[in-house]
Amino acid sequence: MIKPLKFTIFFMLLTILGSCSGKNEKDQLDNMKEKPGEAGLWLSYSKEATVFKLWSPDADKVRLNLYKAGKGGKPYKQMDLEQTTGGMAWIKKLDGDWNGTYYTYQIKMDGEWLDETPGIYAKAVGVNGKRAMVLDMELTDPLNWDQDRGPELKYPNEAIIYELHIRDMTIHPESGSSGPGTYLGLVESGTRGPDGVATGIDHLKELGVNYVHLLPTFDHYAINESRLDSAQFNWGYDPQNYNVPEGSFSSDPFQAEVRIKEFKEMVKTFHDHGIGVILDVVYNHTGRTENSNFNLENPEYYYRFREDGTYSDAAACGNETASEKIMMRKFILESVKYWAEEYHLDGFRFDLMGIHDIETMNQVAQTLKEVNPNIFVYGEGWTAGNSPLPEEKRALKKHIRQMPQITAFSDDIRDGLKGSVFEDESTGFVSGARGTEESVKFGIVGSIDHPQVDYGKINYSDAPWANDPWQAISYVSCHDNHTLFDKLKVSMPEADEKTLIAMNKLANAVVMTSQGVAFIHAGSEMLRTKDEEHNSYNLPDIINQIDWNWKVEHRQVFEYYRNLITLRKNHPAFRMTSGEAVRKHLSFVRSEPGLIAYEIKDHANGDPWKNILVILNANEHELKYVLKDEWEIALLENDFKLEKTPQVKNVFRMPGISMAILFQR
Numbered sequence: 001m002i003k004p005l006k007f008t009i010f011f012m013l014l015t016i017l018g019s020c021s022g023k024n025e026k027d028q029l030d031n032m033k034e035k036p037g038e039a040g041l042w043l044s045y046s047k048e049a050t051v052f053k054l055w056s057p058d059a060d061k062v063r064l065n066l067y068k069a070g071k072g073g074k075p076y077k078q079m080d081l082e083q084t085t086g087g088m089a090w091i092k093k094l095d096g097d098w099n100g101t102y103y104t105y106q107i108k109m110d111g112e113w114l115d116e117t118p119g120i121y122a123k124a125v126g127v128n129g130k131r132a133m134v135l136d137m138e139l140t141d142p143l144n145w146d147q148d149r150g151p152e153l154k155y156p157n158e159a160i161i162y163e164l165h166i167r168d169m170t171i172h173p174e175s176g177s178s179g180p181g182t183y184l185g186l187v188e189s190g191t192r193g194p195d196g197v198a199t200g201i202d203h204l205k206e207l208g209v210n211y212v213h214l215l216p217t218f219d220h221y222a223i224n225e226s227r228l229d230s231a232q233f234n235w236g237y238d239p240q241n242y243n244v245p246e247g248s249f250s251s252d253p254f255q256a257e258v259r260i261k262e263f264k265e266m267v268k269t270f271h272d273h274g275i276g277v278i279l280d281v282v283y284n285h286t287g288r289t290e291n292s293n294f295n296l297e298n299p300e301y302y303y304r305f306r307e308d309g310t311y312s313d314a315a316a317c318g319n320e321t322a323s324e325k326i327m328m329r330k331f332i333l334e335s336v337k338y339w340a341e342e343y344h345l346d347g348f349r350f351d352l353m354g355i356h357d358i359e360t361m362n363q364v365a366q367t368l369k370e371v372n373p374n375i376f377v378y379g380e381g382w383t384a385g386n387s388p389l390p391e392e393k394r395a396l397k398k399h400i401r402q403m404p405q406i407t408a409f410s411d412d413i414r415d416g417l418k419g420s421v422f423e424d425e426s427t428g429f430v431s432g433a434r435g436t437e438e439s440v441k442f443g444i445v446g447s448i449d450h451p452q453v454d455y456g457k458i459n460y461s462d463a464p465w466a467n468d469p470w471q472a473i474s475y476v477s478c479h480d481n482h483t484l485f486d487k488l489k490v491s492m493p494e495a496d497e498k499t500l501i502a503m504n505k506l507a508n509a510v511v512m513t514s515q516g517v518a519f520i521h522a523g524s525e526m527l528r529t530k531d532e533e534h535n536s537y538n539l540p541d542i543i544n545q546i547d548w549n550w551k552v553e554h555r556q557v558f559e560y561y562r563n564l565i566t567l568r569k570n571h572p573a574f575r576m577t578s579g580e581a582v583r584k585h586l587s588f589v590r591s592e593p594g595l596i597a598y599e600i601k602d603h604a605n606g607d608p609w610k611n612i613l614v615i616l617n618a619n620e621h622e623l624k625y626v627l628k629d630e631w632e633i634a635l636l637e638n639d640f641k642l643e644k645t646p647q648v649k650n651v652f653r654m655p656g657i658s659m660a661i662l663f664q665r
Contacts (some may be wrong), residue, residue: 040123040334041089043134050098050134054081054104054119055198055327056298057088059107064092065116067102070126071226072131072254081105102131102256109299112452117296120136122241123338124256127226129219129241133256136598137342140260142268150276150346151210156376156407157470157517157575159347160207160565161278163478164522165544166217166231166249172545183249183262187269193548200473203551204275207525207558208565211276213349214548215479218279219244221287222538225253233544235479235537236280237351238287240316242335245343267344276346277376280338283332284355285315285324294321302328304388306649314355314387321361332360333367335414340371353379354396355387358403359396365405365662378407378473378517398465407517409473413443414462417507421481424490424534429618430503430510430657431492434593440616441596442589446515452588468579469515476507477521482534484508487525499620501527502657505560505638506618509659512564513574515582525561526550556638563640567661570642573600573607581605594619609663616659623654631662 044051065075081090104116118132170177170185179185195201216236225247245263246254286292294302304312304322314320368375381397416439419426427433438457446469477484585604590597600612632645637655
């Protein structure tokens with residue numbers, strides 16, 4: 001039985017001892033190397049032997065249970081692990097080839113055996129993740145996996161990120177997919193929806209995005225993988241096995257190797273089409289608390305506690321992990337490295353990153369850059385509640401300057417554009433709110449220090465928080481809260497559809513021309529709706545699915561987004577690489593209620609256009625804009641002139657609720 005006060009005091013002592021306890025743990029890990037380059041607590045497999053390991057310094061005993069299958073039946077063999085020198089870790093070496101054998105660990109604490117666990121370092125699991133499996137991982141590699149490469153990325157703001165949920169993209173009956181809701185269904189070529197529109201990966205290629213952000217795709221608690229014939233949905237923010245793909249997206253969750261093979265095949269197919277893959281990771285809390293895999297392995301060590309001995313809960317999910325503790329930090333670092341190496345991932349999005357400490361996040365970035373210099377890391381620079389971790393140590397948005405390789409979401413531009421996500425009636429710049437201009441300008445320059453931004457008038461930040469523009473994610477909507485179109489409808493109930501569409505387009509036009517990393521929520525390009533549900537994490541497919549009829553009905557909106565992406569990719573002036581460059585080349589020429597205009601000058605970032613003029617008119621009425629010189633028009637309202645560009649001088653008419661982009665050669 002777990003005794004919170006006892007273990008809270010114990011780990012307070014460990015913290016006080018500091019370097020001493022760290023040395024003991026490090027010595028243990030150094031002693032557990034099974035072959036060159038492989039250390040620590042991962043199961044070590046070869047055809048000659050398998051070594052099982054568990055770190056549980058306070059266990060009385062540790063038992064290994066071997067099974068023939070991933071579900072059902074009793075263990076056909078049980079044996080005790082042996083305590084290593086120093087007594088902090090446990091180990092058992094079994095000679096022979098154990099590939100395909102399922103197993104669990106059990107620890108005995110205070111005379112009682114705890115429930116079985118696959119162990120936090122499990123690489124393969126059976127259905128519902130209850131049992132781990134010994135697996136020769138090389139057998140799961142697709143053909144030519146050793147030659148697989150993701151996109152090259154010099155700076156994160158070269159990425160145009162499309163955030164999606166695997167099931168959402170293909171589960172609609174008219175998606176044309178032969179594997180709806182699955183890894184392979186998502187990357188199936190040639191799928192067509194109503195009126196022959198491209199769906200799945202073909203839709204992403206047509207749109208032009210170069211990165212997909214997958215909502216949590218590691219094994220999670222919420223879905224019963226043994227009943228996939230029944231409709232089940234969850235975003236996946238309730239982690240169970242951090243180092244294994246979720247089985248409900250595979251063709252057979254009962255066979256541990258299948259989900260691994262199919263996840264890799266998905267990644268390789270994206271890479272073959274020039275699209276990088278970002279995994280949404282949730283190391284800040286576990287889906288269960290008292291009986292989580294962490295607690296079944298080493299009770300209470302991996303969590304933070306309040307002074308009264310209860311679990312702290314900055315995640316608002318029942319608990320929060322303690323990244324500052326040696327072994328939790330080690331787990332996070334080794335886990336992301338494992339995903340990067342084994343699954344060739346191109347980026348990681350950290351859920352509630354503010355719960356983690358700054359030092360851990362800096363080590364995450366450093367570790368991943370050593371694996372692949374093109375990998376980038378971003379996250380939510382906030383928490384969902386208070387934490388015992390001192391604020392000055394938290395990986396918050398306002399501390400991004402202390403994390404020079406990390407990017408954070410900008411809620412400043414998000415809510416500046418459309419209104420607060422927490423207040424239905426709140427409006428933003430595109431929906432007519434006055435006094436939002438500085439928040440939008442702050443987002444345009446990528447949350448950096450800029451002499452023409454009044455930091456006293458920004459909605460959430462009172463100072464610049466990014467060193468360089470690529471440290472800020474520019475976005476207006478994501479899986480959380482209302483979709484963009486729903487938010488506009490809820491906050492502007494009197495607006496007609498034409499007006500709402502104009503607001504939608506203007507909002508993401510600002511995102512696509514801002515200096516930060518461009519990020520769009522799946523379906524925004526076809527006016528996605530969730531029937532005004534603001535938290536659809538466990539709602540049925542009818543709410544969450546991408547309805548491909550939207551693409552038919554709103555083809556002009558899709559084309560507008562596609563052209564915006566093409567414009568951004570072709571013109572590096574919209575993604576300058578340093579704060580210094582932005583301050584040098586970008587200047588605001590007008591800023592007043594409902595209107596922002598700025599120029600990007602002198603072939604910024606090597607752009608083929610010498611000067612660019614961007615005008616944002618959020619007013620419903622047409623505007624007569626006076627020009628000093630002669631310009632060519634690249635975008636006016638809905639019309640992109642990417643080839644034959646008409647010229648304009650003196651005065652031109654700027655339609656209401658729209659963006660105009662003019663340039664000089």
